Amino acid sequence: MTTKPISILLVDDQPERAAMVAGQLTAAGYNLLAQLSSAEGLLFQVEKHRPDIVLIDIESPDRDILESLSVINQHKPTPVAMFSARGGAEFITSAVEAGVSAYMAEGLSADRVAPAIEIAMAQFRSYQQLRQSLERTQQQLDERKVIERAKGLLMARKNISEQAAHQTLRTLAMNSNSTMRNVAEQIVTHLQSAV
Amino acid sequence: MSSLQAEKPNLKLLYLRLTDSAPLIVAHELGYFERYGLKVDLQRETSWATLRDKLIGGAADAAAILAPMPLTLNQTLPHCEEPLLSGLILSCNGNAITLSRTLYDSLEITDASDGSQTPDIGAALKSHLQSRAEGEAPLTFASVYPFASHTLQLRHWLTSAGINPDTDVRLVVLPPEQMVDHLRRGDIDGYCVGEPWNTLAVQEGIGVIATPSNALMPAMPEKVLAVTRSWHQANPATHLALRAALLDACGWLSDRSQRRDAIAILARPEYLDLPEATIAASLDDELFATTGQPPVKNPGWHLFAHPQSEHGRPTEKKARELLALCNEIAPTDCAAAEVFNADLYQQTLDFLRHRNLQQTLSA
Numbered sequence: 009m010t011t012k013p014i015s016i017l018l019v020d021d022q023p024e025r026a027a028m029v030a031g032q033l034t035a036a037g038y039n040l041l042a043q044l045s046s047a048e049g050l051l052f053q054v055e056k057h058r059p060d061i062v063l064i065d066i067e068s069p070d071r072d073i074l075e076s077l078s079v080i081n082q083h084k085p086t087p088v089a090m091f092s093a094r095g096g097a098e099f100i101t102s103a104v105e106a107g108v109s110a111y112m113a114e115g116l117s118a119d120r121v122a123p124a125i126e127i128a129m130a131q132f133r134s135y136q137q138l139r140q141s142l143e144r145t146q147q148q149l150d151e152r153k154v155i156e157r158a159k160g161l162l163m164a165r166k167n168i169s170e171q172a173a174h175q176t177l178r179t180l181a182m183n184s185n186s187t188m189r190n191v192a193e194q195i196v197t198h199l200q201s202a203v
Numbered sequence: 204m205s206s207l208q209a210e211k212p213n214l215k216l217l218y219l220r221l222t223d224s225a226p227l228i229v230a231h232e233l234g235y236f237e238r239y240g241l242k243v244d245l246q247r248e249t250s251w252a253t254l255r256d257k258l259i260g261g262a263a264d265a266a267a268i269l270a271p272m273p274l275t276l277n278q279t280l281p282h283c284e285e286p287l288l289s290g291l292i293l294s295c296n297g298n299a300i301t302l303s304r305t306l307y308d309s310l311e312i313t314d315a316s317d318g319s320q321t322p323d324i325g326a327a328l329k330s331h332l333q334s335r336a337e338g339e340a341p342l343t344f345a346s347v348y349p350f351a352s353h354t355l356q357l358r359h360w361l362t363s364a365g366i367n368p369d370t371d372v373r374l375v376v377l378p379p380e381q382m383v384d385h386l387r388r389g390d391i392d393g394y395c396v397g398e399p400w401n402t403l404a405v406q407e408g409i410g411v412i413a414t415p416s417n418a419l420m421p422a423m424p425e426k427v428l429a430v431t432r433s434w435h436q437a438n439p440a441t442h443l444a445l446r447a448a449l450l451d452a453c454g455w456l457s458d459r460s461q462r463r464d465a466i467a468i469l470a471r472p473e474y475l476d477l478p479e480a481t482i483a484a485s486l487d488d489e490l491f492a493t494t495g496q497p498p499v500k501n502p503g504w505h506l507f508a509h510p511q512s513e514h515g516r517p518t519e520k521k522a523r524e525l526l527a528l529c530n531e532i533a534p535t536d537c538a539a540a541e542v543f544n545a546d547l548y549q550q551t552l553d554f555l556r557h558r559n560l561q562q563t564l565s566a
Binding site for chain 2: 066067068069071072073075076088089100101103104105109118
């Protein structure tokens, strides 16, 4: 027995994330109808493709267009807001945390839709982690830069060694119950304005 | 028991950029939450659907939501097994219907110069629709949520004028704070939205207020405090403290002499982020229907809950009335009326009365 693959319309204004989600969905055998970066023309796209599922960022204000489709225009192909497929409250909570919302066509069983949403949730989450680790790396880079600058300034002003400058920063940080970064920033600001 | 042992003193509450989010904002700014041992974090959301999903998904503890929203959860989230409930109606009324300046001008309404007669905008719209050429794109009107008081008010207004809301015009849903921009761009021809987004369109010269919502359906429940049923079961004392704090804030707002302070708070960047003059209109019961014209009085534009009035009591009768109206949009379930919980409201009144009595005795 062969069943028609479930068709999906993806709306996401984050192109990298959209590519991740689309890639995984296609690999899992879903029929990705279209990938939209904004809800502009969403009504038209829904009417044209009649998707089984629409996947959209929970924060997107454009979701309201789907809300109006689902109830106000009863005679249209209607994606019905779908929330709890399996696992009840836990499923909802993790979808909200991941930032995924999904609308599905009437008559589709929630069990058939859930795996697609889970794929999107996993991709949304790993995108989030990717961004967080990028931000962390950037922060660490910034931190190293400012500490190096502070050390350089200390070495020049106080005529001390690199090791002594490092020691000074660490002692200052410990005594003021602060981080090396904060102390370094203060030193840079202070020594620069004192030119 | 004048003090409550809140199970969960640190709470996150959700609201939208609307004048009738005032009870939450005022309670936060004036220390009403602290009075009952709560520490509240307010989080502003953009759209009703997002707010609803976050509340049900447990990303927040409670929210100010549209009164019909918990009653029609089965229609919008048919697979959701987590019902919402409400023990406090925060406010009634607060909306209006606005038409784009372009549409209003094409209706060729002649204003009575002495203001003695209100022009029949609905009738003018009806004849305008009849005169439109076949094949012309339908006029589009926006509401804020499928099952919102706004949708009911818009449909009521259109129907009263002999216009079929399902076939003669197109109805769409947009977030409240995007209404004015969509009207300016010509994406929509009119909308029903909560204040201050009607007054703002008039002040910017792009809209004309056709009618305030209270002229259509007086004292219609508008915003309710909602929590999920499982949250209520886990945190009954916290829920009582929350209702008490918000009923105090609603009472404070009912006193018109406080409204000036309320306007100043609401206008701040972290809340509505709009000019005080825009927010002031509806809280002062002043309706600026047309740009440049003096306001007319619109008493009761916002009716906030008060221990001495019935506006705040969420009765099953009120729920059934809303459900009957929603039934015109899509079939609803009468059993849902029980999500309006009048017992919880009575519990709040009893608690506040007891607390006041104890304070008087110990004074």
